[in-house]
Amino acid sequence: MTPLVGAAALITLPALGTVPATAQTHAAGTVRLAHIPQQALADQLTGRLGSRHAGSFVDGAGNLVVNVTSAAAAEQVRAAGVQARVVRHGIKPLTAAKTELDRFAGTAGTTGLSWGVDVMSNAVVVSVPKNDDDAATKAFVKRARALGQTVRIKRVPAAPRLHLGPGDAITTGGSRCSVSAIGVAGGTDYVMTAGHCTNIGATWSAGGQTVGTREISRFPGDDYGTIRSAGQVQMDNAQLTEVGRPAVGTQVQKKGSTTGTTSGRLVGYDRTVNYQEGAVRQMIETTACSQPGDSGGSLQAGNIAVGITSGGTTGGCGANFQSFFQPLDEALQAQNATLK
DSSP: OOOEEOTTOEEEEOOOOSOOOOOOOOOOOOOOBOOOHHHHHHHHHHHHHGGGEEEEEEOTTSOEEEEESSHHHHHHHHHTTOEEEEOSOOHHHHHHHHHHHHTTTTSTTOTTOEEEEETTTTEEEEEEETTOOOHHHHHHHHHHHTTOTTEEEEEESSOEEEOOBOOSOSSTTOEEEEOOEEEEETTEEEEEEOHHHHTTOSEEEETTEEEEEEEEEEOSBSOEEEEEEOSSSEEOOTTOOEEOOOOTTOEEEEEETTTEEEEEEEEEEEEEEEETTEEEEEEEEEOOOOOTTOTTOEEEETTEEEEEEEEEEOSOOOTTOOEEEEEHHHHHHHTTOEEO
């Protein structure tokens, strides 16, 4: 019976060492994002408010909340039937602080750190591993603190690591990653996975059959890869029918071949993550557990496909756990593909 490869299925690749991937150039397509009413309303309101807003999120009760910097702006939000929260910092100073920190991404002192605008705490949160106290890191933290009250330093259990680990090798010396979703372009199916996975090997297998060969591989900078189907393995997206970017605070699920299905909260977008292998930008941060081998797996919210598992805190999923995901829509656009 032909094995079925769906979202977050187990994938195995030959251990070919650090074989350089050839990043092919493709015209970017247009991915139709899911219509998410709360996010659409938030975008509409923040667009009207301009610099008087500071982002939006969904609270624990499922209510949309828009951060604003004045009482007048709060009234405007409430008039639209949405909860308003008056905060100190608007979106412009927060974005400016994040942009300033991004200038140092990938430099000495930033390895193992991540940062991004946290709309719930109304600050740019810089996550620093609790045991990281070397001189270069201290210098960077001092520089970050100098940006003022828009920046908050948070100590986390450990540095994020790319999720690529051994296990259930199908080919000799194989390594294991996971599938995020299946795309289709020009009648050809493509597996969407992590770029740090596809960087390692060109030919991928599952259940003793060839899944396909590497088409695009982007890492660092981004973290996505695509695998062109060889036509031997049936591919399916299970319940995933749309691609989208849910509101911050939304409950999400991660599916991967190591930890299975785990749940958490979408913490924020546009995170800069400084892996040992290089900096990756515009990532999604969540609290959903992921571990080595889950790389390339699916981040989803119900039937909405959201992202590709990249990395996170290794060694367990306790307090202050962080996981990071490449937005799926960017990977689909690079392949000029849509969700199958």
